[in-house]
Amino acid sequence: MWSWLCKHCGCRRCRLMMNKPHDELILGIETSCDETAAAVVRGGRDVLSNVVATQHELHERYAGVVPEIASRAHLQRIIPVVRDAVRDAGLEYGALDAIAVGNQPGLIGSLLVGVSAAKALAWSLGKSLIGIDHIQAHLYAGALNDEPIAYPALGLVVSGGHTSLFHVDGPLEFRLLGRTIDDAIGEAFDKAATILQLGYPGGPAVDALASTGDDNVYDLPVASLGRGSLDFSFSGLKTALLYAVCGQPAGRGSSATFQRDASVFTEKEKADFAASFQRAAVTAIMRKLHRAFEQTTVKTLLVGGGVSANSRLRAALQEFAGNHAVALRLPPMEFCVDNAAMIAGLAVHKLRAHDLADVSLSASPRSDAAA
Numbered sequence: 600m601w602s603w604l605c606k607h608c609g610c611r612r613c614r615l616m617m618n619k620p621h622d623e624l625i626l627g628i629e630t631s632c633d634e635t636a637a638a639v640v641r642g643g644r645d646v647l648s649n650v651v652a653t654q655h656e657l658h659e660r661y662a663g664v665v666p667e668i669a670s671r672a673h674l675q676r677i678i679p680v681v682r683d684a685v686r687d688a689g690l691e692y693g694a695l696d697a698i699a700v701g702n703q704p705g706l707i708g709s710l711l712v713g714v715s716a717a718k719a720l721a722w723s724l725g726k727s728l729i730g731i732d733h734i735q736a737h738l739y740a741g742a743l744n745d746e747p748i749a750y751p752a753l754g755l756v757v758s759g760g761h762t763s764l765f766h767v768d769g770p771l772e773f774r775l776l777g778r779t780i781d782d783a784i785g786e787a788f789d790k791a792a793t794i795l796q797l798g799y800p801g802g803p804a805v806d807a808l809a810s811t812g813d814d815n816v817y818d819l820p821v822a823s824l825g826r827g828s829l830d831f832s833f834s835g836l837k838t839a840l841l842y843a844v845c846g847q848p849a850g851r852g853s854s855a856t857f858q859r860d861a862s863v864f865t866e867k868e869k870a871d872f873a874a875s876f877q878r879a880a881v882t883a884i885m886r887k888l889h890r891a892f893e894q895t896t897v898k899t900l901l902v903g904g905g906v907s908a909n910s911r912l913r914a915a916l917q918e919f920a921g922n923h924a925v926a927l928r929l930p931p932m933e934f935c936v937d938n939a940a941m942i943a944g945l946a947v948h949k950l951r952a953h954d955l956a957d958v959s960l961s962a963s964p965r966s967d968a969a970a
Contacts, residue, residue: 621642621947622642623641623642623643623696623697623951624639624647624688624690624694624695624696625640625641625643625697625698625729625944625946625950626681626684626685626695626697626698626699626720627639627699627700627701627940627942627943627944627946628677628681628698628699628701628713628717628939628942629700629701629733629937629938629941630701630709630713630716631704631705631706631710631713631733631937632664632705632706632709632937633653633655633657633658633664633669633672633709634651634652634654634936634937635652635654635672635673635676635677635680636650636651636652636937636938637650637677637680637681637683637685637939638650638940639684639687639688639690639943640743640944642947643742643945643946643947644743644744644745646744646944647687647690648683648684648685648686648687649684649933649934649938649940650680650683650684651936651938651939652676652680655799655800657669657672661799662789662792662798664706666706666708667708669706669709670706670708670711673713674712677712677713677716678716681720684939692720692724693724695724696726696727697721697728697729697950697955698717698720698729699728699731699943699946700713700714700728700729700731700960701732701736701939702730702956702960702961702962702963703730703732703733703962703963703964703966704732704760704963704966705760705962706964707962707963710962710963713962714730714960714962718960722958728955728956728957728960729946729949729950729954729956730956730960731942731946731949732966732967732968733937733942734756734761734763734968735771735945735966735968736942736944737756737758737903737904737941738752738754738765738767738773738902738903739901739903739941739944739945740935740940740941740944741901741902741903741928741929742928743930743931743934743940743941744931745928748770748899748901749898749899749926750767750769750899751768751895751897751899752766752897752898752899752900753765753766753767753891753897753900753901753925754766754767754773754901755888755902755903756902756904757783757784757785757884757905757906758783758785758904758906758937759783759786759906760785760786761778761779761785761904761966762779762784762785762831762833763775763777763778763779764776764777764778764829764887764888764891765968766897767901769948770945771945771952771954775968776829776891776894776895777828777829777830777831777887778831779830779831779833780830780832781832781834782832782834783833784831784883784906785802785904785905785906786833787880788801788802788906789802790837791805791837791840791873791876795844795861795869795872795873796860796861796862797869802905802908802909805873805876806908806909806910808866808870808873808874809870809873809874809911810874810910811867811870812870812871812873812874812875813871813875814874814877815875815878816871817871817876819836819839819840819875819876819878819879820835820839820879821883821886822835822836822883827890828890829890829891829894830887831884832883833883836876836879836880836883840876843872844859844860844864845859845861846858846859877909881909881911881912884912885916885919888900888916889919892925899925899927899928900916900919900920900926900927900928902916902928902929902930903930903934903941905935907929907930908932917929
């Protein structure tokens with residue numbers, strides 16, 4: 600059995616990988632938050648299988664992800680999900696060239712489940728192990744089942760935990776331009792859904808309700824953060840919506856009480872709140888994209904993360920790309936949410952660069968790319 604710790608050392612395995620056509624088969628594993636996912640991707644782009652087990656039913660009553668519940672659910676689901684991904688790809692485990700895993704950033708307990716599973720698989724099968732940054736993988740999702748990306752690119756990650764802008768010179772070359780200084784946009788959408796009593800997960804619920812509302816009824820704030828800043832802020836928008844819906848609070852902190860809640864409003868009135876909130880949130884994103892475009896020269900706009908599924912944002916991004924003559928790589932809906940296909944797809948570039956991990960691979964709640 601060839602050593603799974605081998606890098607580009609001249610052994611038989613490395614020579615074969617150097618001469619092999621670009622059809623590497625990589626199993627990806629993703630457990631950074633509340634989705635247990637596994638996928639097989641060929642050559643970095645062709646998705647042969649993509650299995651995602653969600654945990655929405657477990658976290659709905661809490662209106663957010665509970666880390667301990669999430670990690671326990673990953674433990675229960677990881678083996679069946681991996682088995683299904685390999686089976687759906689029509690492969691045997693021995694046909695795989697590498698095992699890739701998202702090892703940062705995310706909930707540490709959740710990440711540890713995926714990293715441990717990937718290490719065990721790689722060791723037992725004698726395969727290469729590759730650690731992948733979850734944020735970088737989101738920006739590769741637009742390449743799945745599509746043509747190669749033209750670089751340099753402007754990269755935008757919009758998700759429940761991240762809102763970041765990057766200058767991207769290649770699949771593994773990232774330079775941070777800006778990020779949220781408080782709430783991520785996906786978190787703000789979830790909070791808006793809670794305020795409007797729409798349930799969990801909040802993003803799709805707000806988007807659906809906003810489609811029937813008037814986005815000009817409420818003038819909610821759009822943070823600027825100073826001339827030329829590429830950072831984001833959504834806490835003020837979230838608070839403005841809370842006060843618009845519930846009134847000014849009496850008292851402070853946990854003892855604060857509000858005049859009312861969303862139950863006093865009609866569905867049409869709540870739709871107007873949702874539409875106004877969504878307009879402000881998307882305007883904040885597009886304002887920073889315009890600023891970033893003025894500061895750099897790129898061929899492509901890469902977008903990833905769960906909020907990239909938002910209908911208003913997708914329309915605004917398409918208009919932006921058309922007006923600025925850049926290629927828009929917006930992932931299909933199935934690759935917007937956390938998934939393992941993006942992990943396996945990006946991993947091929949690390950495999951070709953012989954940037955492999957070993958048994959010391961650790962999980963981290965923070966991203967090197969967004970540091």
